[in-house]
Amino acid sequence: MRVSGQCLCGSVRYQGEAEPRFQVKCYCTDCRKVSATGHAALMGFSADELRIRGDAKEYRSKADSGSDVSRAFCPNCGSGVFARVSAMPGMIFVRASTLDDPSIFVPQLTVYASRAPAWDPVSPDIPAFDERPPPS
Numbered sequence: 346m347r348v349s350g351q352c353l354c355g356s357v358r359y360q361g362e363a364e365p366r367f368q369v370k371c372y373c374t375d376c377r378k379v380s381a382t383g384h385a386a387l388m389g390f391s392a393d394e395l396r397i398r399g400d401a402k403e404y405r406s407k408a409d410s411g412s413d414v415s416r417a418f419c420p421n422c423g424s425g426v427f428a429r430v431s432a433m434p435g436m437i438f439v440r441a442s443t444l445d446d447p448s449i450f451v452p453q454l455t456v457y458a459s460r461a462p463a464w465d466p467v468s469p470d471i472p473a474f475d476e477r478p479p480p481s
């Protein structure tokens with residue numbers, strides 16, 4: 346599918362012809378903090394399928410899982426645009442909030458559902474894990 350998006354000001358853009366490998370809503374505390382709402386909506390792609398333009402700044406932190414997570418945001422307008430996780434090299438997780446056409450995001454899974462605030466309820470129609478899904 347054609348995938349494109351950008352931050353609020355347009356300094357950071359991405360586009361490509363790519364198929365999502367993961368489409369997930371994450372309610373972990375870190376995603377809540379950085380998302381500006383109750384959860385992050387993330388679409389995972391093979392990183393070589395998307396071309397990123399602009400100088401995103403990255404903030405690194407340790408996830409619950411022990412992985413290093415690098416969250417990229419626009420230094421001009423502050424929008425979070427994409428993330429990378431050390432446990433999944435070669436993947437890039439785009440924030441569905443930045444898509445030009447947000448309807449292409451079809452979440453398949455919710456993680457850290459136990460941390461969802463009452464004002465941002467978990468979708469009842471897709472599988473939800475209280476924390477991380479069991480390793481496959």
Ligand SMILES: [Zn+2]
Pocket residue numbers: 352353354355356357419420421422423424
């Ligand atoms: Zn921007």
Ligand SMILES: [Zn+2]
Pocket residue numbers: 371372373374375376377385
């Ligand atoms: Zn998360």
